[in-house]
Amino acid sequence: MWHDRLRNQPLIVRAVWTVLGLAFVVALFTARWSLAFVSIATFGLSLLPVLFQSRFGIHLPVRFFAGIVIFVFATIFLGEAFDFYNRFWWWDVALHGGSALGFGLIGFLFVFMLFEGDRYAAPAWAIAFVSFCFALSIGTIWEIFEFGMDQVFGMNMQKTGLVDTMWDLIVDTVGAGFGAMVGFFYLKRLELGGLTGLLQEFVEKNRRFFQKFRR
Numbered sequence: 181m182w183h184d185r186l187r188n189q190p191l192i193v194r195a196v197w198t199v200l201g202l203a204f205v206v207a208l209f210t211a212r213w214s215l216a217f218v219s220i221a222t223f224g225l226s227l228l229p230v231l232f233q234s235r236f237g238i239h240l241p242v243r244f245f246a247g248i249v250i251f252v253f254a255t256i257f258l259g260e261a262f263d264f265y266n267r268f269w270w271w272d273v274a275l276h277g278g279s280a281l282g283f284g285l286i287g288f289l290f291v292f293m294l295f296e297g298d299r300y301a302a303p304a305w306a307i308a309f310v311s312f313c314f315a316l317s318i319g320t321i322w323e324i325f326e327f328g329m330d331q332v333f334g335m336n337m338q339k340t341g342l343v344d345t346m347w348d349l350i351v352d353t354v355g356a357g358f359g360a361m362v363g364f365f366y367l368k369r370l371e372l373g374g375l376t377g378l379l380q381e382f383v384e385k386n387r388r389f390f391q392k393f394r395r
Contacts, residue, residue, distance in 0.1 A: 189246075192250065193249045197226070197249075199253075200219050200220075200222055200226075201219075203215060204216055204220055218260060218261040222256045225256065226253065229245050238386055240385075241378060241385060243381075251278060251279060254275060258271075259271060272339075272348070276319070276351040276352055277355040278355065280315050280359065281356070281358055283315035283318045284362070285359045285362060285375070287310065287314030287315050287363075288363030291311060292307065293386075295307075296393075297392045298392040299367055304368055307364075307367065308360040308363050308364035312359070315355070316353060319348070319349060319356065362375045366379045
């Protein structure tokens with residue numbers, strides 16, 4: 181089963197895994213141990229969605245899985261190993277906004293799953309608001325983590341301190357709001373680019389969790 185799941189991944193995912201594998205081998209031959217560690221750690225984290233699917237019987241749409249792998253690759257491998265955070269001022273902003281959007285969609289699906297896909301169990305705005313709070317809370321927890329790492333281990337994850345933290349939270353708020361809005365549009369049977377289609381695809385692939393769902 182694992183072999184089939186890994187083999188059937190889209191080209192972009194297999195390309196990311198290939199880059200990580202090559203980087204790991206090169207790092208071993210050149211004794212760049214930190215790069216070797218980051219490469220193998222990134223690869224391991226990118227496999228977590230596969231483990232998650234097998235453990236809980238949840239089927240992730242291909243685009244959803246690809247987005248997770250690309251995000252992990254951009255955050256850890258490119259961001260830390262190749263210092264993209266300092267090379268490109270917008271790197272951190274893009275990743276925070278993208279992650280907040282993703283958590284907004286995940287929060288919506290989680291709440292919608294609790295209602296077993298019943299569109300009328302609660303007002304659409306209420307479900308969207310809970311999704312927004314879920315995504316924003318994840319962003320806040322991450323900022324607390326960064327603060328803790330800086331204080332305890334003397335790292336510099338907060339970069340410019342309070343200013344960096346506040347801008348991260350602002351971007352998280354915008355991304356979480358957009359993700360919640362996608363969920364709201366979905367409940368109202370309105371289209372918002374391909375994101376509402378992504379939600380629909382997830383529901384269709386996991387109908388046993390959405391037994392009360394009706395088109």
